[in-house]
Amino acid sequence: MAGASSSMFELTGVSKRYGGHAAVDSVDLCIGQSQIVVLIGPSGCGKSTLLRLMVGLITADAGRVVFEQESITTDNVQALRHRMGYVIQDGGLFPHLTARQNITLLARHLNWNDPRIKERIETLADLTSFPLAALSRYPLEMSGGQRQRVSLMRALMLDPDVLLLDEPLGALDPMIRSQLQNDLRNIFRRLGKTVVMVTHDLAEAAYLADTIVLLHEGRIVQQGDLSSLIDSPANDFVTHFINAQRGSSILQGGAL
Ligand SMILES: Nc1ncnc2c1ncn2[C@@H]1O[C@H](COP(=O)(O)OP(=O)(O)O)[C@@H](O)[C@H]1O
Ligand SMILES: [Mg+2]
Structure with a gap:
């Protein structure tokens, strides 16, 4: 088993409430380095909220979120965020910026020089099979698949330790x-980084994950x-959830 020194995230008793409703309820979760973890469950079960808590976009009402041995607090969250690459649901690209501008925004803010930016962008375009010529396009001028590749490049620009993706x-x-x-x-596989990804599709989870949560x-x-x-199965819900997805054609003859 991975020791404490090799864990990327450790969540202990983490809860987040909205009104009277617990979006995330007493979650304990340990994610080791280089693990690929997929969070799955029905709509509204708290997947996005859990990811936002891990990224430090929202603060837990109870419990602790530890990232690389540091508790995330309002004081350190900005610095820690530079070691996390986060792709929000729907990509979140700025429509008035080109692909290249979207990808390099943070690196420019951190005063990276042009050669360093150029080299990084070429590495990422190669990794994501994105044509260099399309880097001057605006999000509306790209296909959905290309936009996702740009969102991924943006998240990877600073070479983060962990990549978190919400239904990419x-x-x-x-x-x-x-x-x-x-x-x-x-x-x-090429990155070898820790990945935490949200999906509602069990076949996708099985295809990509080391561990399904x-x-x-x-x-x-x-x-x-x-x-x-x-x-x-831990309980009837697990069996129901799996059986509900067996009907979809993508699973027939596939992972399930
Ligand atoms: N900012 C918010 N304000 C109020 N309720 C929220 C907010 N974010 C999430 N919720 C509620 O918390 C629950 C979990 O939401 P979410 O994490 O988005 O679920 P999932 O991503 O699994 O579909 C839902 O009931 C949702 O309506
Ligand atoms: Mg969600």
């Missing part, structure tokens, strides 16, 4: 989605690989 393929049509799943798997009503119900969820 959610809005794409099935053909493009399948291509990007393939590409993402190769990119994750299944959430229900703000709580972690079970974590492990797909076969452990199928063979030893």
